[in-house]
Amino acid sequence: MKCVVTGGAGFIGSNLVDRLLSEGNEVVVVDNFSSGKKENCNKNATYFDIDLSNTEKQSAIKDAIKSSEVIFHCAALARVQPSIINPIKYEVNNTLGTINILKCAVDMKVRRIVYSASSSAYGPTKKLPSKESDIANPVSPYANQKYYGELCCKMFSNIYSLETVSLRYFNVFGERQNLGGAYATVVGIFIDQLLSNQQLTINGDGKQRRDFTYVKDVVSANILASKSSLVGKGEIINIGSGKNISINTLAKSLGGSRKYLNPVNEPFANLADIKKAKKLLDWEPTLDILDWINDYKLLNGIK
Numbered sequence: 001m002k003c004v005v006t007g008g009a010g011f012i013g014s015n016l017v018d019r020l021l022s023e024g025n026e027v028v029v030v031d032n033f034s035s036g037k038k039e040n041c042n043k044n045a046t047y048f049d050i051d052l053s054n055t056e057k058q059s060a061i062k063d064a065i066k067s068s069e070v071i072f073h074c075a076a077l078a079r080v081q082p083s084i085i086n087p088i089k090y091e092v093n094n095t096l097g098t099i100n101i102l103k104c105a106v107d108m109k110v111r112r113i114v115y116s117a118s119s120s121a122y123g124p125t126k127k128l129p130s131k132e133s134d135i136a137n138p139v140s141p142y143a144n145q146k147y148y149g150e151l152c153c154k155m156f157s158n159i160y161s162l163e164t165v166s167l168r169y170f171n172v173f174g175e176r177q178n179l180g181g182a183y184a185t186v187v188g189i190f191i192d193q194l195l196s197n198q199q200l201t202i203n204g205d206g207k208q209r210r211d212f213t214y215v216k217d218v219v220s221a222n223i224l225a226s227k228s229s230l231v232g233k234g235e236i237i238n239i240g241s242g243k244n245i246s247i248n249t250l251a252k253s254l255g256g257s258r259k260y261l262n263p264v265n266e267p268f269a270n271l272a273d274i275k276k277a278k279k280l281l282d283w284e285p286t287l288d289i290l291d292w293i294n295d296y297k298l299l300n301g302i303k
Contacts, residue, residue, distance in 0.1 A: 002026040002068045007075030009036025011176050016219045017042050030064050035183050052097035061104045070226045074116045083142035094145035102156045112163035114225045115153050118146040119170040129273040132236045154234025163232035165225045170240030170272045174215030194256050204263030206248035211240040211271045212289040224281040240272025241285045253293045
């Protein structure tokens with residue numbers, strides 16, 4: 001099939017592009033390279049440099065997505081803390097970008113959109129594991145914007161009969177993750193510090209726990225969501241490993257000394273209930289983060 005990946009030069013999006021191409025699909029990428037990287041680009045995909053948040057560029061977006069069957073909407077400015085620092089920039093990119101691609105998809109008669117949502121929508125809940133039926137409690141601009149995107153997807157399904165499904169990712173890690181910088185996750189930051197012979201910096205006491213999910217498992221969930229006959233009406237589905245570990249455990253697995261900093265405003269723990277993903281997508285995670293770290297250390301000669 002012909003499919004579109006927005007944000008296809010980014011961490012998750014580029015891994016998805018590679019998988020789609022390997023399975024014989026025609027792939028179009030829409031990315032303005034605000035956080036995506038040229039080196040992530042697959043030469044067998046077609047690229048359009050378009051800012052999805054620019055509502056005056058709808059004709060260019062429509063030209064890019066014409067005749068496509070599925071859009072994987074991965075494009076977004078990611079990470080909670082940078083969104084707190086610059087909420088307006090995040091609002092423009094994440095909210096307008098999602099509405100714009102949804103409207104263009106309707107106009108171009110795209111069958112389905114698979115939306116990259118975020119577990120940050122759950123907020124600082126003490127009820128774990130989190131189920132999709134739990135009340136959302138986003139407490140940052142980024143979390144709020146990603147949750148609003150879910151609501152928009154469901155609304156477009158109800159009003160415009162566009163098939164949509166929202167996948168709530170939990171702490172994605174793996175190949176091509178950012179190492180350092182504003183968009184890096186804790187795994188990327190730790191690896192960057194380790195490779196630079198720096199101390200691993202931990203916010204707070206390190207006892208906070210996270211559900212880490214392998215990027216290629218996330219890719220598989222996207223592809224299954226694009227094909228499943230059991231979704232398409234705005235369903236929300238957790239995509240996580242179904243278990244969590246502490247940041248201290250993560251740091252210990254990498255090795256090296258640690259430095260503890262002041263805590264930041266973030267939930268103490270998250271954990272995905274993944275029964276719905278199994279039921280509706282026939283999806284299960286395949287790789288544990290500690291196993292991945294051991295392999296990564298071996299490949300990179302890290303003791």
